[in-house]
Amino acid sequence: MGRPLLTNIYSREESNVVAFGVILGKKAEESVRAIRDASWFIETFDITSRRNLLERARVYDVGDIRPASYADLDCITKTASSILLEGKLPLMLGGGHLATYYALKAMPRDVTLVVFDAHCDLRESYIDEKIVELDYIGEDVEVDKRLNDATWLRRASEEKVFKRAVVLGVRSGDEEQLDYSKKAGIPLITSERLLSKKGLNAAVRTLYKLTRGKKVYVSLDVDVFDPSIAPAVDHPEPSGIGFREFTKLVRSIKGKIVGCDVVCLRKIPDNEVTEFLAARAVLELLSHAV
16 A cells, blocks of 8 residues: 555544545546545645634545446445444545445445536536546446436436535536436536635535535545646546635535545656645635544
């Protein structure tokens, strides 16, 4: 595994956050490792708010899950479930976003899902070479057209593994996905709205109302950020949000965060900008989760 996430000073028994990686996708292992490595070089003290972002978080990293087949992906659910049974917060670092579908299955069915993502991920079915790379397990295993990185949120919605959901920062989709989001009652808040003061403040109010007093699962696809600050992602989309918008939105979550993940970073050579951003985002999530 190399370096664990953030720190190695707590045992599992002492921790209240248990981190784990999911090696799903051709580049997943080096990308998950990159976030862990970057986390060791980030100040946990936030100079703006004058507080230590890990003041209440005691993190223990159990290492990586390596699914051997698609039939084995339930190991993600089992891992998250075992962490919840210990009364701790599961924090998943993943390759593709499909891992979130399985982590969500461990959560209470009344959970509110908050997704940061450039893409809707609400397709009925889809496959291309990038999806194969993201959800890759082995040469002899075929990726499912109906359950993968582009369809996971549609399946999770149909199977009612969450009670309500919102997608923030979205800027890529098609008519069919927009129609489904309306039918399913999943608001899609575009990055264009979030980049205006009025739109950001409206989204803050929406998140506050949606999450107040609720159990919340937060999923961060790193491609929600603009490619100028997060180039190392699977599907870069122009006109994304910045870290300022992200932190303001996270801080407007008023429920209890019961699980979270950071996914879809794709390590690129000679550039560490994205993994440092992702690691800093982890700190922001943890500072509001425990």
